[in-house]
Amino acid sequence: MNRSLVLALVKEGGPVSRASIARSTTLAKPTVSAIVDELIADGLVREIGPGSTAVSGGRPPILLEFNARSQLVVGVHIGARRTTIAIGDAAGEEIARREFPTPRPPGGAAPGGGARPVAEPGAEPEVVLGKVAAEVRDAIAGAGLPGAKIAAVGAVLPGLTDFHTGVCLLAPNLGWRDVPVRDILAAELGAPVYVHNAGQAAAVAENLEGAGERVGDLALLYAGTGLSAGVLSDGRVFHGVGGTAGEIGHNAVPGIEEPCNCGNVGCLETVASGPAIVRAARRALAAGEPSALAGLDGFDARDVAAAAQAGDALAGAVIAAAGEHLGLAASWLINAYNPALVVVGGGLAAIGDLLLDPLRAAVERHALAPALRGVEIRASMLGPDAEVRGAVLLALQHSETYYRVVFRA
Ligand SMILES: [Zn+2]
Numbered sequence: 001m002n003r004s005l006v007l008a009l010v011k012e013g014g015p016v017s018r019a020s021i022a023r024s025t026t027l028a029k030p031t032v033s034a035i036v037d038e039l040i041a042d043g044l045v046r047e048i049g050p051g052s053t054a055v056s057g058g059r060p061p062i063l064l065e066f067n068a069r070s071q072l073v074v075g076v077h078i079g080a081r082r083t084t085i086a087i088g089d090a091a092g093e094e095i096a097r098r099e100f101p102t103p104r105p106p107g108g109a110a111p112g113g114g115a116r117p118v119a120e121p122g123a124e125p126e127v128v129l130g131k132v133a134a135e136v137r138d139a140i141a142g143a144g145l146p147g148a149k150i151a152a153v154g155a156v157l158p159g160l161t162d163f164h165t166g167v168c169l170l171a172p173n174l175g176w177r178d179v180p181v182r183d184i185l186a187a188e189l190g191a192p193v194y195v196h197n198a199g200q201a202a203a204v205a206e207n208l209e210g211a212g213e214r215v216g217d218l219a220l221l222y223a224g225t226g227l228s229a230g231v232l233s234d235g236r237v238f239h240g241v242g243g244t245a246g247e248i249g250h251n252a253v254p255g256i257e258e259p260c261n262c263g264n265v266g267c268l269e270t271v272a273s274g275p276a277i278v279r280a281a282r283r284a285l286a287a288g289e290p291s292a293l294a295g296l297d298g299f300d301a302r303d304v305a306a307a308a309q310a311g312d313a314l315a316g317a318v319i320a321a322a323g324e325h326l327g328l329a330a331s332w333l334i335n336a337y338n339p340a341l342v343v344v345g346g347g348l349a350a351i352g353d354l355l356l357d358p359l360r361a362a363v364e365r366h367a368l369a370p371a372l373r374g375v376e377i378r379a380s381m382l383g384p385d386a387e388v389r390g391a392v393l394l395a396l397q398h399s400e401t402y403y404r405v406v407f408r409a
Contacts, residue, residue, distance in 0.1 A: 003035050066091075068093065078102055133185060150191035163239045167182070208393055220345050256270060258271065301347070335368050
């Protein structure tokens with residue numbers, strides 16, 4: 001605790017002297033000096049020379065500052081299509097980034113039904129994580145920070161994750177089931193690894209750097225190939241005992257009979273996600289409804305959204321129906337968690353008002369009035385950057401260099 005307090009004061013109030021730390025913490029001067037010596041030995045704090053004047057008229061005190069480049073945090077987002085790696089310093093500032101197509105799973109279909117050239121053989125999870133680790137090492141070597149060590153790694157995956165064990169429980173788009181991501185990456189990189197899902201990471205990133213404006217109590221509805229939610233309580237991810245809190249995409253909706261890739265039937269995700277939008281459009285076309293989509297060879301949710309923007313009635317109705325179902329999900333989050341803000345993230349957020357207007361209308365219908373009071377619903381501000389920024393920020397939150405001092409009256 002004392003170490004945290006001293007480091008926080010140097011980080012947020014620096015440059016500071018040992019004496020002024022002792023005054024603001026009411027710690028004894030020898031205690032402060034011992035902690036400062038330890039922080040200097042660890043490279044987290046450095047001396048920057050004497051201050052200009054001494055208050056007491058004696059020798060000017062030596063000032064201390066936080067050394068943000070002493071430690072690195074690594075954010076990894078393994079997406080269904082692309083993998084992004086960001087290296088940040090101990091203040092979270094990004095100093096290097098790498099991006100490459102996520103290796104295709106063995107025998108697996110291309111995610112989202114899109115066509116992808118099948119040039120290379122499919123890769124097992126160990127191969128994918130090995131490539132991630134190699135890219136991380138290479139990016140750090142290229143950043144020219146000799147001696148800087150990795151304080152923590154945030155690994156973000158598109159599926160069900162167990163934060164407590166660091167296992168990716170199920171990621172259908174990667175073809176992964178029960179993959180010990182934390183243990184594999186920790187062995188490769190020699191640093192602690194924290195595993196989260198994309199919704200949790202996007203929630204943290206939007207809260208700190210995007211649409212959330214640091215509200216702290218925020219729910220992010222993550223709508224893309226799948227549907228999940230990241231819930232923050234006072235800025236921290238709410239995990240639940242098994243790490244799967246927020247997986248509302250697998251809540252059953254009465255009257256829906258669609259099979260879900262979780263094994264159940266009638267999950268919300270089967271009517272409110274990218275693939276759900278494509279299926280609904282195909283069904284309407286098969287029923288003979290006219291649409292510009294009929295002229296396309298194949299289409300994805302983005303094509304349906306583009307047709308809706310251009311005034312296509314079938315596409316507009318499909319997007320609006322998905323928005324209403326997402327509004328149902330948002331009302332569950334509002335009733336269950338009473339957030340200050342709901343952010344809509346994931347790939348579908350880019351559709352904008354055609355999706356968000358019916359979503360907001362459904363929230364008004366379904367959410368409990370006292371829980372809804374003052375709640376705003378906003379689209380993601382960080383877009384496709386949210387997951388990897390969240391990975392960096394989560395690594396920072398979990399690393400020992402991150403402390404938050406809350407002063408209470
Ligand atoms: Zn399901």
